Amino acid sequence: MISFAVNGSTHNFDGDEDMPLLWFLREDAQLKGTKFGCGIAQCGACTVHVDGEAMRSCSIPVGSLNGARVTTIEGLAENGALHPVQRAWLEEDVPQCGYCQAGQIMAAAEFLQNYPEPTDHDIDDNITNLCRCGTYVRIRRAIHRAAQLMKAEG
Amino acid sequence: MAVFDLSPDRRTFLKVSAVGGGLMIFAPQLSGAKPAEAEGDGQIGLYVKINSDNSVIIGSPGSEIGQGTQTSLPMLVAEELDVDFAAVETELMPFLTGAGENGRPQQLAFTSGAGGSDAIWGSYDGARQAGAAARHLILRAAARRFDVPVAALSTEKGTVRHAASGRSLTYGELAADAARESLPEGELPLKERRDHTIIGKPQKHKDVRAIVTGEPRFGIDQDYPGALHAVIARSPYLDGRVRNVDDSAARAMPGVRHIVAIARPGPGENPALNNLAAGVAVVADSLWIAMKARDALRIDWAPGPVREDSRAEYAKAYEALKGRGQVVHEDGAFDRALDQAAQVVEAQYEVPLVSHSPLEPQNCIADIRGDCVTIIAPTQSPGRAARLVAEIAGVDPLSVEVRVVRCGGGFGRRLYQDPVVEAALISKAIGKPVKLQWSREDDMAHDFYRPGGIHHMIAGLDGNGRVTAWAHRLASHSRIFREADAAEGFWRSELVPDDFPGQLIPNYRMEYFYLPSAAPRGFWRAPISTSNAFAVQSFVDEVAAASGQDPLGLRLALLGDQMRDIRYDNHGGPNWNPGRMANVVKKAAAEAGWGENLPGGKGRGLAFHFTFGTYVAQIADVTVQSNGSFKVERVVAAADCGIPVNPNGIRAQMEGGVNDALSTALGQEITIRDGQVEQANFDTYDMMRIDRSVANVDMHIVESGGPVRGMGEPPVPPLAPAVTNALFNATGKRIRKLPIRDQLRS
Numbered sequence: 001m002i003s004f005a006v007n008g009s010t011h012n013f014d015g016d017e018d019m020p021l022l023w024f025l026r027e028d029a030q031l032k033g034t035k036f037g038c039g040i041a042q043c044g045a046c047t048v049h050v051d052g053e054a055m056r057s058c059s060i061p062v063g064s065l066n067g068a069r070v071t072t073i074e075g076l077a078e079n080g081a082l083h084p085v086q087r088a089w090l091e092e093d094v095p096q097c098g099y100c101q102a103g104q105i106m107a108a109a110e111f112l113q114n115y116p117e118p119t120d121h122d123i124d125d126n127i128t129n130l131c132r133c134g135t136y137v138r139i140r141r142a143i144h145r146a147a148q149l150m151k152a153e154g
Numbered sequence: 155m156a157v158f159d160l161s162p163d164r165r166t167f168l169k170v171s172a173v174g175g176g177l178m179i180f181a182p183q184l185s186g187a188k189p190a191e192a193e194g195d196g197q198i199g200l201y202v203k204i205n206s207d208n209s210v211i212i213g214s215p216g217s218e219i220g221q222g223t224q225t226s227l228p229m230l231v232a233e234e235l236d237v238d239f240a241a242v243e244t245e246l247m248p249f250l251t252g253a254g255e256n257g258r259p260q261q262l263a264f265t266s267g268a269g270g271s272d273a274i275w276g277s278y279d280g281a282r283q284a285g286a287a288a289r290h291l292i293l294r295a296a297a298r299r300f301d302v303p304v305a306a307l308s309t310e311k312g313t314v315r316h317a318a319s320g321r322s323l324t325y326g327e328l329a330a331d332a333a334r335e336s337l338p339e340g341e342l343p344l345k346e347r348r349d350h351t352i353i354g355k356p357q358k359h360k361d362v363r364a365i366v367t368g369e370p371r372f373g374i375d376q377d378y379p380g381a382l383h384a385v386i387a388r389s390p391y392l393d394g395r396v397r398n399v400d401d402s403a404a405r406a407m408p409g410v411r412h413i414v415a416i417a418r419p420g421p422g423e424n425p426a427l428n429n430l431a432a433g434v435a436v437v438a439d440s441l442w443i444a445m446k447a448r449d450a451l452r453i454d455w456a457p458g459p460v461r462e463d464s465r466a467e468y469a470k471a472y473e474a475l476k477g478r479g480q481v482v483h484e485d486g487a488f489d490r491a492l493d494q495a496a497q498v499v500e501a502q503y504e505v506p507l508v509s510h511s512p513l514e515p516q517n518c519i520a521d522i523r524g525d526c527v528t529i530i531a532p533t534q535s536p537g538r539a540a541r542l543v544a545e546i547a548g549v550d551p552l553s554v555e556v557r558v559v560r561c562g563g564g565f566g567r568r569l570y571q572d573p574v575v576e577a578a579l580i581s582k583a584i585g586k587p588v589k590l591q592w593s594r595e596d597d598m599a600h601d602f603y604r605p606g607g608i609h610h611m612i613a614g615l616d617g618n619g620r621v622t623a624w625a626h627r628l629a630s631h632s633r634i635f636r637e638a639d640a641a642e643g644f645w646r647s648e649l650v651p652d653d654f655p656g657q658l659i660p661n662y663r664m665e666y667f668y669l670p671s672a673a674p675r676g677f678w679r680a681p682i683s684t685s686n687a688f689a690v691q692s693f694v695d696e697v698a699a700a701s702g703q704d705p706l707g708l709r710l711a712l713l714g715d716q717m718r719d720i721r722y723d724n725h726g727g728p729n730w731n732p733g734r735m736a737n738v739v740k741k742a743a744a745e746a747g748w749g750e751n752l753p754g755g756k757g758r759g760l761a762f763h764f765t766f767g768t769y770v771a772q773i774a775d776v777t778v779q780s781n782g783s784f785k786v787e788r789v790v791a792a793a794d795c796g797i798p799v800n801p802n803g804i805r806a807q808m809e810g811g812v813n814d815a816l817s818t819a820l821g822q823e824i825t826i827r828d829g830q831v832e833q834a835n836f837d838t839y840d841m842m843r844i845d846r847s848v849a850n851v852d853m854h855i856v857e858s859g860g861p862v863r864g865m866g867e868p869p870v871p872p873l874a875p876a877v878t879n880a881l882f883n884a885t886g887k888r889i890r891k892l893p894i895r896d897q898l899r900s
């Protein structure tokens with residue numbers, strides 16, 4: 001039996017431990033915000049936080065998660081208040097088709113923990129999620145804006 | 155299934171209904187230019203609903219694939235309705251069956267799904283009329299309540315005011331009454347452009363909150379009661395077949411319910427299904443079990459009739475280009491003009507097949523049980539989906555309900571209905587609802603690739619550097635495939651004789667050679683244009699360099715600065731105006747500082763293209779390192795898409811289009827070897843990440859008074875040649891083959 005928390009609620013899992021976390025989230029837990037784009041840790045559409053670290057859920061077997069804390073896009077807002085990264089995404093009006101954006105936001109949220117005042121270079125080196133619609137101009141702007149919001153709010 | 159009575163009010167083209175104490179107005183399918191792939195049998199274009207609680211909901215048609223029409227179409231309605239756009243809710247209209255004229259059932263399709271950057275273009279007048287009609291009815295209801303003439307009333311953001319008495323009522327308070335008023339005959343007067351308060355003002359996209367909070371809006375997010383999960387092992391060989399399958403291990407896995415063979419239609423058999431790959435479907439209780447069981451299938455695949463090797467086919471095409479092709483267009487006398495030319499310039503450009511790779515892999519829910527048929531699909535073409543499914547299910551197309559859901563990218567891929575057909579075939583075979591999910595590998599190996607080709611360009615110049623002769627000789631995969639009788643017409647999806655510089659050079663020839671491939675081909679964001687703009691705009695630069703002219707100066711000389719309409723016999727026509735293009739080019743040049751001296755290692759390149767009625771020029775600035783690596787630092791863009799309905803959306807499309815096109819130009823290529831597509835996933839198909847993206851897209855909207863046109867596709871074609879022209883400017887090395895990859899390093 002594997003036991004882990006998703007957005008604060010505990011899940012006990014006794015199914016196929018090889019199943020990627022992505023499918024547990026989407027199919028078992030019915031949390032559809034985490035997206036499937038490639039299945040091989042290339043695109044980042046499936047990015048979630050595992051114990052605070054951004055990870056690609058398509059490539060994490062559920063069996064490896066005993067005791068882990070998983071946060072998905074649905075759990076990023078706290079007490080109904082959007083995370084500063086989500087607000088920055090709204091202010092910069094980032095999404096086009098929107099499919100990659102949950103993963104982009106999850107990646108950016110963790111990145112800003114490590115780089116609270118990021119340079120463009122830091123973004124280039126650390127943000128590796130794909131966006132077929134090419135919204136990178138606004139993703140970059142929104143990351144900078146989120147950094148400002150987080151700083152202003154302490 | 156919802157069935158509306160849609161018999162329109164005979165005196166107008168709109169239908170007014172009372173719905174739940176509110177007012178609802180349906181506008182018919184909106185007229186306007188339609189792309190070749192448009193669906194013609196629709197009836198509702200959009201609807202506007204004003205509820206008694208004063209909320210306003212605008213349902214707009216077609217598919218949201220990221221081009222922003224779920225925001226821009228409602229803006230048109232809201233402008234004339236006079237409501238606060240920030241408070242308007244928008245919804246994707248379902249694709250429904252309804253009662254048409256005389257109460258007969260009728261399929262209600264919408265403009266065209268999404269294709270040809272047409273959504274805005276086709277709807278501009280009709281959507282505004284719908285808004286004006288709703289406002290008119292509200293005003294009449296208010297006039298009756300207040301017992302004053304309509305002329306004594308005014309509206310402001312959802313409220314009707316009677317200035318003389320100081321009275322006011324909200325639209326919501328008037329909505330029920332308004333539904334009983336009638337519309338005047340003919341069209342209502344609309345606002346002048348200068349009086350617009352919503353159109354032309356940047357508006358944020360409507361669904362962003364749902365996206366950033368992870369709401370389940372996409373096709374892949376949908377569930378259906380009782381649906382089993384299906385995945386398909388498809389032939390890795392183009393045109394391949396299943397020779398033998400051992401499914402014993404798969405069947406033995408708990409949770410596996412059905413194994414269904416999908417046959418490849420034979421030549422000439424049902425052309426609507428001509429793209430379907432042979433395969434074996436696994437249907438299981440969960441997606442994960444289905445995926446594991448697919449891996450457990452042992453399938454012996456028979457290769458297709460041709461063991462295609464795309465390098466060898468390209469090599470043959472280079473040979474063929476030495477001979478004579480099919481002359482598809484000739485103005486003047488090209489051969490003679492070339493003989494008499496003082497200078498001849500020649501170059502060849504190569505472009506690859508490329509994949510759509512929308513980030514959401516294909517998927518579809520199908521429920522085909524008896525006469526009741528439901529499809530839930532992220533599709534750009536619900537009408538075609540309904541027709542094909544009706545055929546498979548053997549039911550009246552009117553009884554097919556297609557629920558269109560948000561698409562995780564389209565780019566043309568979702569005009570094709572193969573996932574819908576597969577899901578329908580499986581559901582029919584097992585008699586249960588099913589959700590079909592493709593993997594990325596499925597999506598990349600079974601796409602409708604953008605055709606690749608080799609462009610051989612020849613120009614003749616007179617002693618003054620004037621271009622007197624021009625030939626565009628193209629060997630390409632046609633977008634038309636598996637249609638045996640189409641040979642003479644293969645070129646039609648590949649060359650546009652009226653494209654620049656057609657009609658601007660007296661002796662002008664287009665010649666076509668067919669480059670065979672078994673790979674399915676299809677519409678890919680700005681079809682035809684992405685390849686041709688690369689060849690034409692690169693070659694203009696080469697001609698300028700060879701004859702010692704400024705690349706901007708030569709372009710402006712060819713365009714002329716006169717405002718004049720010339721023929722454009724293709725989508726986006728019937729005319730185009732080289733003078734409008736010259737203005738757009740000049741705007742970009744002025745903003746970019748064209749003509750400045752640049753420091754070493756830097757280069758600047760220009761390109762423009764007219765697509766689907768929209769004029770776009772781009773100027774790319776690059777920095778090249780001594781090792782040949784480079785970065786696009788800035789793209790200055792100017793666009794004239796007529797009335798700029800949502801400048802925020804237009805900027806977004808330019809920023810995204812530039813980066814999507816850069817991504818394609820830098821590294822994307824589909825190759826075929828031993829009859830199989832070689833690329834499988836994003837580890838072998840190079841999609842650009844943020845590190846190589848252009849952060850600075852400096853966009854300038856040129857409003858010249860032209861009619862409203864789309865922006866979904868036009869930003870893409872000029873980008874690749876703008877970049878390669880800039881690389882030439884920086885290094886003197888000409889990139890004649892896409893993708894660029896590391897050609898500067900060699």
Ligand code: FES
Binds near residue numbers: 037038045
């Ligand atoms: S789906 Fe996990 S990285 Fe692409």
Ligand code: FES
Binds near residue numbers: 100
């Ligand atoms: S917004 Fe469409 S893939 Fe990123």
